[in-house]
Amino acid sequence: MNTTLHPPASIDAGARPGSGSSGNRPAWRRARRKAAVQALLLALPLLVFLLATFVAPIASLLARSVQNPEVRDSMPQLTAALHAWDGNGVPGEAAFAALALGLKQAAETGDLGNVARRMNFYQPEFRSLLMKTARETRSQTPAAWKPALIDIDSRWGQNETWRLLKRAAASPTPDYLLNAVDAQVAPDGSVSPVPADSAVYRAAFLRTVQISATVTLLCLLLGYPVAYLLATLPPKQSNRLMLFVIVPFWTSLLVRTTAWYVLLQPSGVINAALMRFGIVHHPLPLIFNRTGVLIGMTHILLPYMILAIYSVMKGVSPVYVRAAQSLGAHPAVAFVRVYIPQTLPGVGAGFFLVFVLALGYYITPALLGGAGDEMISQLIAMQTNERLNWGLAGALSCYLVIFTAVFYFVFNRLVGIDRLRFG
Structure with a gap:
């Protein structure tokens, strides 16, 4: 005797709008539209807030790069x-x-x-x-x-x-956009570079990329071992150590940068300790130069790299590494060829996050850097606060936004940000 039970046709048709009676499809679609409208209404205040406080000011600043009123x-x-x-x-x-x-x-x-x-x-x-x-x-x-x-x-x-x-x-005028790349319109109407002694901005853009890339690599070298330690320790010990990674987020960026200002100066704690132990005989130049900028920015951005990598490492099973070792692989080889490839999504996420944040850094380079370490954010601030040249500030911001967008699309093309896991 066949005792197989079949659901009523009406229930099945209601659960699957694509099958059964076509009369239920309009009702299902109306319900979907109603749910979408409700979700939009719930998110509408946040969208308005973002438009008013984030999108509109940025758009206004970028528009000034071509305005000449x-x-x-x-x-x-x-x-x-x-x-x-x-x-x-x-x-x-x-x-x-x-x-x-x-x-x-x-x-x-x-x-x-x-x-x-x-x-x-x-x-x-x-x-x-x-x-x-x-x-x-x-x-x-x-x-x-x-x-x-x-x-x-x-x-x-x-x-x-x-x-x-x-x-x-x-x-509108192209003058601000040309000035932002050290170019100008010659009397004959052609575009020509400005004199070498007046060229500032192209070198600043290159310097910004160099500093950001160096800080990102330093954060990766320092953050990967820390993330691995946090991911492999027992949960109780890992949670205790995780506090040292999270605590800096509870401290003001200006306070952390000022602390390095005290530590790195010629009469500061670091130089005093080095001279006391006889490691150096004269104070090292650790501040108002590229060294101070790299130390300060690496310290501030390192937690972002650690957390991005840790979030992926936590989901990597140690079974694969043990299996490789049981098949005769050396522990170092198993780590490099089996474990590291599984953590690359976290590495990519941390690399992208730290690099983009470093591109727009202002406080740390301004306090710890020297005359030849100005990043593009400092030049934008100088144009808005001192020279009141909002057009040039908008042009510099425009190029910075374009470069960030290009980096995003190239990085997404090579790595695939949609496949990265941020936690």
Whole structure:
């Protein structure tokens, strides 16, 4: 007697929308859409918060890399006259009159300082030229402004002065993006490198990559043995040692960096100990140079590498290594050929995480580094805080974002971040 039980057709059709009666499919789809809408509504506050506090400020800063509003908004008549000028020689009387009118209006509205600061990015003495001309023209009403302005300062009779004004009146502009890679637009319209004594940013980008890669390798060399120890110790001992890895996250980044500032200085603890034991006879230069930057950044980023590798090592069974040894493999060979390949996802995750974090580091290089160790983040901060050149800061940030994105896609292509396990 056949006693096999079969579920009712209605239950089976409800559990599997793709089979059975087609009348249940619309209801199942509506339920799925309703669940998706509810999930979106739950995540909506977080999405709005991220857009307002993260995406929007970054997008605004990156947009400044091509914006050029100072001359255009403060002197619209001059902008129109320069747009009609062909760029040869010096413009006509209309442009000179528009310049005089624009200087008077900008001085009255308080925008002259912004215009002067913008022009000073092109030529250091341009600010004094504009301020001097604005003072001289305040009480003048000549019949012709062209000879009057040239009489105030002969630079108004030079093509280069007006060419720079024409470039400053154009928006959007590629000037910031070119300056961020030590390039400029020549008088003939071609792109040329800046003088060697003014080239700063390409070397800073290269230095940033070098420091970040070195710190990542140091973290890997130091973090892999520690992660292996934590993964192979008994749970009770491993948890105790894990506290030493986690505790730095409870301490301020500035405090940890300042501690190294105290330890590494010539009269600090490290040099005092080395000299006391006779290892060295003079204090070692451990601070305000590349050594201090590498020590500080490695100490701060090392826990990220340890945790990324440990999360993978914890899931690696020791059975494979023991099996290889039972088949005659030397313990070192079994470790290299059997154990390490299984931990590569954690190595890749730690490498990517530490390298990307190191690219944008600011506090540690600023406190422990020297004059030749500025990373690109320090130059961005200098442009925003000291020189108020938000356009160049946006251009440098744009290149940093592009490089990080390129590194992500290349790394994902070679390793596959979607296959890495972060814990």
